[in-house]
Amino acid sequence: MDFGLTEEHRMVQKMVRNFAQKEVAPIIKEYDRKQEMAPFVLQRMGELGILGICFPVRYGGQGMDYISLGLACEELEAVDTTLRVVMSVHVGLNSMGLLQWATEDQKQRFLIPQARGDKVACFGLTEPGVGSDVAGLSSTARRVSDGYLINGEKMWISLATKAHNSLVVARTNSHAADPHDGLSAFLVELDSPGVTTGDIHGKLGVRAGSTGWIAFQDVHVPEENRIGDEGEGFKIAMSCLDNGRYTVAAGATGLIRACLEASVRYANERKAFGREIGKFQLVQQKIATMLQSYEMARLLYLRAGWMKNQGARNTRESSLAKWFATDASFQAAADAIQVHGAYGYSDEYEVERYLRNSKGAVIYEGTSEIHQLMQAGYALGYRSDAALRCELPAYDVEGWQEPM
Ligand SMILES: Cc1cc2nc3c(=O)[nH]c(=O)nc-3n(C[C@H](O)[C@H](O)[C@H](O)COP(=O)(O)OP(=O)(O)OC[C@H]3O[C@@H](n4cnc5c(N)ncnc54)[C@H](O)[C@@H]3O)c2cc1C
Secondary structure, three states: OOOOOOHHHHHHHHHHHHHHHHHHOOOHHHHHHHOOOOOOHHHHHHHOOHHHOOOOHHHOOOOOOHHHHHHHHHHHHOOOHHHHHHHHHHHHHHHHHHHHHOOHHHHHHHHHHHHHOOOOEEEEOOEOOEOOOHHHOOOEEEEEOOEEEEEEEEEEEEOOOOOOEEEEEEEOOOOOOOHHHHEEEEEEEOOOOOEEEEEOOOOOOOOOOOEEEEEEEEEEEEHHHEEOOOOOHHHHHHHHHHHHHHHHHHHHHHHHHHHHHHHHHHHHHOEEOOEEHHHOHHHHHHHHHHHHHHHHHHHHHHHHHHHHHHOOOOHHHHHHHHHHHHHHHHHHHHHHHHHHHHHHOOOOOOHHHHHHHHHHHOOOOOOHHHHHHHHHHHHHOOOOOOOOOOOOOOOOOOHHHOOO
């Protein structure tokens, strides 16, 4: 067992930390207030290779491993959740799904431009009437002679108005005995006729990010843009979530770290009753709990990343990492505000934004309740993971560096 990071991991950490701390931290409050995404963020993440971090060089990526992806997410969310959300949808939920399920032709057409950051990608699963109960979704993809016509609406879609491509799950068979088997996945180019998108305003958090809706009215999608076989949409969506949840877990770990660092700083400066508040045991308790949560969350996501590197199925481990880290980051942010007293309640300090941002991750990519049901299901023997037709490829240190 090796708990050490490689030289390459440390380089990734440093590069992403530099970007987030130097280029984004100084302006994030302004964009959070304006409820807008900073205009340079996607472009810079593409230029730095962050959007293609864990893809083979021959598919336009940086040829790094899945642990590098986790470390990048931790650094990004230590500054702002919106940066990590980009990784969750563009990398985890969409591009890694293509790496796992797409044909070689689809990888050439879609994965390469996405990994290079030339095209931005999102993930359209949730609908106005359906979130957790994926098999109940009502968007349809009706077969026509040369492909499919997609109709329906996707809601709460991160990057909906910024993305060029969306992975969309729609119903192709409404008569399937098991509704899970009636779904299929498509890579839809969002400039296709019949697609409209819009932003959702008034969110509690991720205000410097983009969350919106996508409507499809008789959108023609050629057969060669269907990802996987007809009827595999549910399995594809769930394996995309294994990857997205990993990024959410790693990011929430970074948010816990940010809460811890802010609280330690403040506890060493602020005085009450003639001494630094860090000297009071009830303040120490909050700081100790943040430290404990950070270390546990980090171990859980790194284990899931290690399993991805081995090509091992990690649905159970990614779910546990996501559930633990997101609940713990919400608690850490609430405690960080408490440590800051009234100043924590204002946007003079960062911690109020941490709390608003942390809540979303307890809801998206499986609510905490859904993860509890999953974990109980595994523990009780009600649930197990059958092999998939396509698994996420194991990291191959040499093969991933081979040129195009
Ligand atoms: C900021 C943000 C970004 C998002 N980005 C995306 C995105 O990019 N793509 C995308 O497809 N979706 C996205 N989502 C949507 C998100 O994935 C859904 O909100 C989530 O899956 C929950 O679905 P829901 O909101 O419809 O809640 P519901 O499923 O309606 O659940 C409501 C409540 O009921 C509980 N509940 C439901 N079923 C059960 C059960 N069986 N047992 C116990 N409790 C249950 C839930 O835990 C929750 O507390 C985003 C959401 C947010 C807030």
